[in-house]
Amino acid sequence: MSQHQIQNQTEIQTQTSIRVRPAAASDMDGMWTIFDAVIEAGESYPFAPGTSRAACADYWFNPRSTSFVAVDAGQRVLGMYKLVPNQMDLGAHVANASYMVSPAARGAGVGTLIGRHSLDEARxxxxxxxxxxxxxxxxxxxxxxxxxxxxxxxxxxxxxxxxARLGYVDAYVMYQLLIEPAAWPAPACR
Structure with a gap:
């Protein structure tokens, strides 16, 4: 068995004990722990270190967002994501999403699991x-x-x-069609 096959098998076995479900207010302690660790690292989100718990709650639980958590069998939050329209009105057919995985759960397939879940949920x-x-x-x-x-x-x-460590670095805009444009609903013309 190749290293890639072993890694995929391990990822699948790990993911079977992890479930993705809608986030609830009762998940906030676990979500805050992850948010705070990711933000304090200063390597992947534009939030400043020291961002408040209230700002975290507003980011994940605002009226425009639908938030989800990946939890283990004991309901411990391992990762989270949220979906939101990327733009308002005429751009609202394009989703935007944010993801965070607990530093302790990295490498266990949580990112892949919530990534796939978010694509299905967006559709x-x-x-x-x-x-x-x-x-x-x-x-x-x-x-x-x-x-x-x-x-x-x-x-x-x-x-x-x-x-935080590398100084100024580039950021990417990344995009994916979720449904082939030929299958998109016809726009309502005025």
Whole structure:
């Protein structure tokens, strides 16, 4: 068995004990722990270190967002994502999403699980495409995952992120059609 096959088998076995479900207010302690660790690292999100718990709650539980958590059998939050329209009104058919995985759960397939779940959920909610506006180029695991799940880099924002260790680095805009345009509903013309 190749290393790749072993890795995929391990990922599948790990994911079978992890469930993705809608986030609830009772998940906030676990979500905050992850959010705080990711933000304090200063490597993948534009939030400043020291961002408050209230700002975290507003980010994940606002009226425009639908948030989900990946939990283990004991209901411990291992990761989370949210879906939101990328733009208002005439751009609302394109989803945007944000993801965070607990540093303790990295490498266990949680990112892949919530990534796939988010694509299915976006389709279920009627989105026709998904766009990530700000994927940090030095976050190689995220870039590789999104490419594996069908996203393409459609733009580069030169030196737009101030990385805690690397200084100014690029960010990518990544995009994926969720449904072939030939199958999109006809737009209502005025």
């Amino acid at each position: 279920r909610q009627g989105y026709l495409a998904m766009q990530f506006n700000y994927v940090i180029s030095s976050n190689q695991a995220a870039v590789a995952l999104w490419k594996k799940l069908g996203f393409e880099i459609v733009g580069t924002l030169p030196k737009s992120f101030l990385h």
